[in-house]
Amino acid sequence: xxxxxxxxxxxxxxxxxxxxxxxxVLYIDRHYIHEVTSPQAFLGLRQRSIGVFRPEKTTAVADxxxxxxxxxxxxxDAVSRAQVEALADNCRVAGIEYFGIGHHNNxxxxxxxxxxxxxxPGMTIVCGDSHTSTHGAFGTIAFGIGTxxxxxxxxxxxxxxxxxxxxxxxxxxxxxxGVTSKDLxxxxxxxxxTSGAAGYFVEYAGEAIKSLSxxxxxxxxxxxxxxxxxxxxxxxxxxxxxxxxxxPSFNRNPEAVSLTENWLxxxxxxxxxxxRELEFDASxxxxxxxxxxxxxxxxxxxxxxxEADQPGPGGNDSFLxxxxxxxxxxxxxxxxxxxxxxxxxxxxxGRIEDLRAFASMVEGRQKAPxxxxxxxxxxxxxxxxxxxxxxxxxxxxxGFAMRQPGCSSCLAMNDDKIPPGKYAxxxxxxxxxxxxxxxxxxxxxxPLAAATAAVTGRITDPRKLIRVCD
Amino acid sequence: MNRRKFTILESTCVPLxxxxxxxxxxxxxxxxxxxxxxxxxxxxxxDWRYDKNGNxxxxxxxxxxxxxxxxxxAGSNFGCGSSREHAVWAIxxxxxxxxxxDSFADIFRNNALNNGLLPVEIPTGMLSDLTEQIGANxxxxxxxxxxxxxxxxxETGMSVPFAINSFRKQCLLSGLxxxxxxxxxxxxxxxxxKSRGGPG
Ligand code: SF4
Numbered sequence: 235x236x237x238x239x240x241x242x243x244x245x246x247x248x249x250x251x252x253x254x255x256x257x258x259v260l261y262i263d264r265h266y267i268h269e270v271t272s273p274q275a276f277l278g279l280r281q282r283s284i285g286v287f288r289p290e291k292t293t294a295v296a297d298x299x300x301x302x303x304x305x306x307x308x309x310x311d312a313v314s315r316a317q318v319e320a321l322a323d324n325c326r327v328a329g330i331e332y333f334g335i336g337h338h339n340n341x342x343x344x345x346x347x348x349x350x351x352x353x354x355p356g357m358t359i360v361c362g363d364s365h366t367s368t369h370g371a372f373g374t375i376a377f378g379i380g381t382x383x384x385x386x387x388x389x390x391x392x393x394x395x396x397x398x399x400x401x402x403x404x405x406x407x408x409x410x411x412g413v414t415s416k417d418l419x420x421x422x423x424x425x426x427x428t429s430g431a432a433g434y435f436v437e438y439a440g441e442a443i444k445s446l447s448x449x450x451x452x453x454x455x456x457x458x459x460x461x462x463x464x465x466x467x468x469x470x471x472x473x474x475x476x477x478x479x480x481x482p483s484f485n486r487n488p489e490a491v492s493l494t495e496n497w498l499x500x501x502x503x504x505x506x507x508x509x510r511e512l513e514f515d516a517s518x519x520x521x522x523x524x525x526x527x528x529x530x531x532x533x534x535x536x537x538x539x540x541e542a543d544q545p546g547p548g549g550n551d552s553f554l555x556x557x558x559x560x561x562x563x564x565x566x567x568x569x570x571x572x573x574x575x576x577x578x579x580x581x582x583x584g585r586i587e588d589l590r591a592f593a594s595m596v597e598g599r600q601k602a603p604x605x606x607x608x609x610x611x612x613x614x615x616x617x618x619x620x621x622x623x624x625x626x627x628x629x630x631x632x633g634f635a636m637r638q639p640g641c642s643s644c645l646a647m648n649d650d651k652i653p654p655g656k657y658a659x660x661x662x663x664x665x666x667x668x669x670x671x672x673x674x675x676x677x678x679x680x681p682l683a684a685a686t687a688a689v690t691g692r693i694t695d696p697r698k699l700i701r702v703c704d
Numbered sequence: 705m706n707r708r709k710f711t712i713l714e715s716t717c718v719p720l721x722x723x724x725x726x727x728x729x730x731x732x733x734x735x736x737x738x739x740x741x742x743x744x745x746x747x748x749x750x751d752w753r754y755d756k757n758g759n760x761x762x763x764x765x766x767x768x769x770x771x772x773x774x775x776x777x778a779g780s781n782f783g784c785g786s787s788r789e790h791a792v793w794a795i796x797x798x799x800x801x802x803x804x805x806d807s808f809a810d811i812f813r814n815n816a817l818n819n820g821l822l823p824v825e826i827p828t829g830m831l832s833d834l835t836e837q838i839g840a841n842x843x844x845x846x847x848x849x850x851x852x853x854x855x856x857x858x859e860t861g862m863s864v865p866f867a868i869n870s871f872r873k874q875c876l877l878s879g880l881x882x883x884x885x886x887x888x889x890x891x892x893x894x895x896x897x898k899s900r901g902g903p904g
Contacts, residue, residue: 250896251889256871259889261896271788273739284887299737313737320739364787364811380789380815382883390886390893396869398810428724429781432810462784464810528724528784552723552779645733645786654756666728666785668751 237503239400240469241435244375244500248358250392257394263357265292265387266343267330269299269321270647271362275385276324286328288391293352294325294332297342299647302610302637305336314648328388341613341639344368344581348452348477349615351484355470355497360387365581365663367458370467371451372474373500375435377465398464399509401434402502405442407516412697414591415450416583416661416680418442419457420522420532422514428530432462434510437502442516443468448477449587456582457663460529469501521696524665524678525568526556531665535683535695539566559667560675561655568677568693575658576607576688577670578681580644583661584612586619588681593625595685595699601633602691608650609634610642634688646671659687707820709879713801713848716773720765721835725778726785727812731794733786744790745797766798770842777835777846778805780828783812792819802848804855806831817872818882824848824855826864834862850876 238246250259267275272294279285286292299314309315318335325332333339339346344365347353355373360366364378379393386393409418423430436458443451451468458466475494478484487493520534533539541564543553557564578584578592589611601607609629611617617639620626626636643650644662646669652658654673661684665676679687682696689699735747752764760767776795782805783791792815795803802822816823826834837860838844846857850873856863868876875882886893 250893253871256869259886259893261893270736274741274789277740278883282883282887287890287893311737317737317739362787362789364785378787378811380787380792380811380818382789382815382818386883386886389883390890392886392889392893394871394882394886395814428784429807429809432781432807459785462781462809528726530724551721555722645728647733647736664726664728664785666726668732669728672732672734672751672756 237506239506239508240373240437240500240502241375241400241467244356244358245397248375253394257396259392260358260395261392262360262387263291264347264352264359266347266359266361266366267292267294267321267384268343268361268363269296269317271381272324272384273317273320274381275362275388278385279388282389284389286330286388289329291391292330292388293347294321294330295340295343295346296321296335297340298641298645300335300640301648302640302642302650305638309335338614341611341615342581342584342641344452344456345584345612345616348372348448349481349613351478351481354478354493355474356500360393364459365456367463367465368452368456368581370455370458370465371448373467373470373497375465375467378459398435399433400507401431401436401463401510401512402508403436403438403512403514404440405438405514405516406440407442408445409442409516409519412682412700413519413521414680414682415446415453417522418516418519419454420524420529420678421519423457423461423530424522424532426461426512428460428528429462430530431458434463436463436466438466438468444471447587448473449585452585453582457529460663470497521680521683523568523659523683523693524676525560525562526553527559527665527667528556529663529665529678531556532678535679535693536567536569539564539568541565569695571693572657572691573659573677573687573693574605574656575652576605576684577610577643577658577660577662578684579608579610579612579642580662581612582663583681584610584616586616588661589616589620589625590623591681592685593628594701595682595696596632596634596689597628599632599689602689605688605691607634607688608637608643610637610650611639613639632689643670645669646674652676659684659693707879707881710801710820710822710850710876712850713774713822714845715775716771716843717775717777717804717838717846718765718771718773719777719835719838721777721779723779724781724784727783727788727791728785730783730791731788736788736790741793743797744794745799748794748798774799774801775846775848776800776803777831777838778803780805780807782808784809787811787815789815789819792816792821796821804831804834817876820876820879822848822850822876824866826855826866830862830864834860
């Protein structure tokens with residue numbers, strides 16, 4: 235048989251039917267839903283008078299618009315409250331498992347799924363959220379869909395989907411001290427651009443990827459969408475197996491051992507052909523920040539904003555518009571630039587490892603005066619673990635408070651908005667205009683650079699503050 | 705359920721020649737709390753269209769009286785970012801029936817097709833020309849013929865074929881929605897599940 239890619243193996247195994255010169259009918263193993271992109275899908279089902287086809291394959295959380303303080307109280311904003319209540323009702327009627335606000339399994343949909351052992355290698359996974367690509371870290375085909383497609387999955391457990399192209403990004407070598415997987419993915423995106431992988435599904439490979447923890451791999455796959463890719467995945471290996479073996483629900487599965495053995499053979503055959511291949515050297519990746527209004531507008535933390543963008547339809551206009559919005563100038567350096575807010579959280583960097591990284595930098599230091607810092611754990615489980623490991627205490631001593639889990643300032647649907655004109659160093663995934671609130675100016679970075687900004691009040695190179703013994 | 709059919713569209717255009725317009729710009733997150741599909745059009749491009757006091761920003765294209773019509777002529781990688789279908793609902797609710805660009809973000813393209821909004825992809829050079837000509841003469845009429853898969857503008861002499869897969873095209877021409885197509889396949893899906901050892 236022809237050598238095949240990991241992506242093709244999973245896709246083919248889930249193709250119910252190929253529509254001639256059309257999309258494939260793809261079967262979905264796991265469907266995650268949340269309050270913002272699901273209500274109209276349930277409404278559609280009611281209008282068609284049909285029920286949910288396989289409710290046991292869907293899991294719901296409230297995460298996008300919920301407050302991150304006083305979660306025991308009713309949500310103050312009436313429209314948000316109605317949306318969360320609609321989700322709870324829809325799940326109850328359909329028999330869908332629902333982890334609402336305050337539930338011990340609640341959190342950001344892409345943080346809780348893997349934690350609870352619901353994301354498993356070889357699966358097809360969708361959610362009405364573009365960062366569903368996160369789950370690709372487990373060797374799954376996982377991608378974001380629109381609400382009509384959410385309705386398709388609820389109605390039939392399938393969606394219509396054209397097969398994307400195959401792309402492989404190989405990262406050789408080793409990341410330097412003070413450089414995180416967030417820096418690596420920002421580096422890759424800044425090199426391929428925000429649309430550079432459009433039409434492709436990316437497999438990440440190479441020594442640098444293989445040496446990453448599951449959390450770090452999730453950060454990489456999470457941001458695949460920011461270079462336009464349909465999704466990204468990494469072949470399962472011992473690190474994947476080890477992560478899963480620590481999940482209680484997975485361990486109770488009598489087939490855990492044989493499943494794990496199968497997964498370890500899930501990989502791209504030698505000689506399989508990709509439509510596009512890129513290679514990077516991890517050792518040349520610096521700590522990264524963004525200077526513009528899309529995630530492709532990134533540079534080394536001590537680098538310079540470009541002088542101009544390539545001309546194209548709207549090219550330089552978009553470049554100048556971005557700089558005007560950020561109030562930066564072409565060719566400017568940002569090292570030492572003062573910032574107003576720091577946000578640690580989101581489905582990109584709201585996991586326990588990210589909190590540990592942040593804590594390692596702020597321990598024994600103090601929050602800079604004048605900086606507002608939001609530390610938002612990705613889930614209740616992350617919050618509990620941070621407490622047990624003493625991270626919460628380290629934050630407290632350094633002058634920071636931890637909030638309750640949710641998407642929070644990543645998209646600022648709740649009260650966690652960055653005020654107009656203010657600069658925020660954020661570990662989230664998008665620096666679009668107004669993403670963190672109308673007029674907010676977002677500088678994307680990894681958890682270490684976020685921590686150094688929190689204690690210095692400025693854009694600071696984390697390599698300068700990192701402790702030698704770390 | 706059936707949707708409005710798409711056959712031939714003839715209209716003036718609204719030019720928005722910016723690259724990488726993301727769905728957060730098309731419809732900001734703070735307007736996503738509704739639970740129905742209606743009325744998103746009034747907040748389309750909200751923060752480019754209105755200032756913080758709710759006054760129209762005069763030079764934004766939607767506020768310029770010389771431009772109007774049901775075709776949006778956009779820049780590269782239109783609709784990137786969040787998967788929110790609200791972006792498509794907002795564009796369609798505002799009155800657009802087609803978006804022309806040289807490239808679309810994948811999720812946006814699917815969302816558009818699922819809502820009867822036609823994404824038309826034309827070569828970059830053609831797009832720059834078209835945008836420029838609309839700028840010079842906002843009255844130019846563009847004709848999109850889905851059956852023949854061709855986009856033309858008599859005033860400028862433009863005539864370009866565009867690609868769309870035949871399944872999607874048939875759905876748009878007939879107004880059949882894809883969800884009904886899948887629902888009609890449920891027995892086949894059950895067979896597939898059995899072949900894998902049951903729905904579990
Ligand atoms: S944290 Fe941000 S990117 Fe992730 S699911 Fe929530 S809103 Fe989306």
